[in-house]
Amino acid sequence: MSLLLPDAEATMALGHRLASLLRAGDLVVLTGGLGAGKTTLTRGLGEGLGVRGAVTSPTFVISRVHPSLVGGPELVHVDAYRLGGTAELDDLDLDADLEAAVTVVEWGAGLAEGLADDRLELTLAADPETEERRLDMRGVGPRWEGTDVEAALRDTGGAA
Numbered sequence: 001m002s003l004l005l006p007d008a009e010a011t012m013a014l015g016h017r018l019a020s021l022l023r024a025g026d027l028v029v030l031t032g033g034l035g036a037g038k039t040t041l042t043r044g045l046g047e048g049l050g051v052r053g054a055v056t057s058p059t060f061v062i063s064r065v066h067p068s069l070v071g072g073p074e075l076v077h078v079d080a081y082r083l084g085g086t087a088e089l090d091d092l093d094l095d096a097d098l099e100a101a102v103t104v105v106e107w108g109a110g111l112a113e114g115l116a117d118d119r120l121e122l123t124l125a126a127d128p129e130t131e132e133r134r135l136d137m138r139g140v141g142p143r144w145e146g147t148d149v150e151a152a153l154r155d156t157g158g159a160a
């Protein structure tokens, strides 16, 4: 299952649509090289969820909590790029937040799977010649059984 994202705005808009699909307790694992658009997608998600603070690529902080401004789930944004491994991810003590939050882990493949049996795996791939990104998605676990993620995230031309 793939979707094409022609530019950064399209990736932001996809983040908005992702927000309406997610609920408290959900885990999203974001994969893709440097500059693939993981943080851009998470920024759109944060906007869509209505959380406080702009989602950025933190230089020193590995995990940041964005509280909801609209009575919804908070967004826990983890950038695991500098994390040494699963032990350090455990040190972040994320488990406590997972139930109440939508958790997004950039660079989480191979690390974040242990956090939850249910997770949405999103992979961004950049076309070196253009701004276009390809998004592949896979829902893992009972939470995502029977959900057509691609249909939910596809741009139908309606309000994002």
Ligand SMILES: Nc1ncnc2c1ncn2[C@@H]1O[C@H](COP(=O)(O)OP(=O)(O)O)[C@@H](O)[C@H]1O
Pocket (backbone or CB within 6 Å): 005, 006, 007, 008, 009, 010, 011, 032, 033, 034, 035, 036, 037, 038, 039, 040, 041, 057, 106, 131, 132, 133
């Ligand atoms: N289709 C696209 N989707 C997302 N970002 C894009 C796209 N086209 C260009 N860009 C640019 O690529 C960069 C992606 O950066 P970022 O989201 O921080 O990536 P990552 O978190 O994966 O390292 C941004 O400067 C963004 O404006």
Ligand SMILES: [Mg+2]
Pocket (backbone or CB within 6 Å): 038, 039, 057, 079, 106
């Ligand atoms: Mg990033």
